[in-house]
Amino acid sequence: MSLLLVTILLVLAIVAIAYYLVKKLSLLVVNAVLGLLVLFALNFFHLMQWIGKPDLGYGLPTVLICAVGGFPGVLILVLLNILGITV
Secondary structure: OHHHHHHHHHHHHHHHHHHHHHHHHHHHHHHHHHHHHHHHHHHHOOHHHHHOOOOOOOOHHHHHHHHHHHHHHHHHHHHHHHOOOOO
């Protein structure tokens, strides 16, 4: 009887951990897609040229920062570009 109880508790713990990870993973994926869409919009509409700076481009470091950092990553890249630091 106690082996059955331990098994049920173990299965419930695994399901809870899996649910938590899937929930966090979906949030990260949404954030990454949002960051890449904002990068695309910045470059498509040439918004950086309105303040006299070149577009951010689509280099590997830029895309990785936007994919991992999401919207805050794009903001950091914009601020660095305004300060004259290119990535």
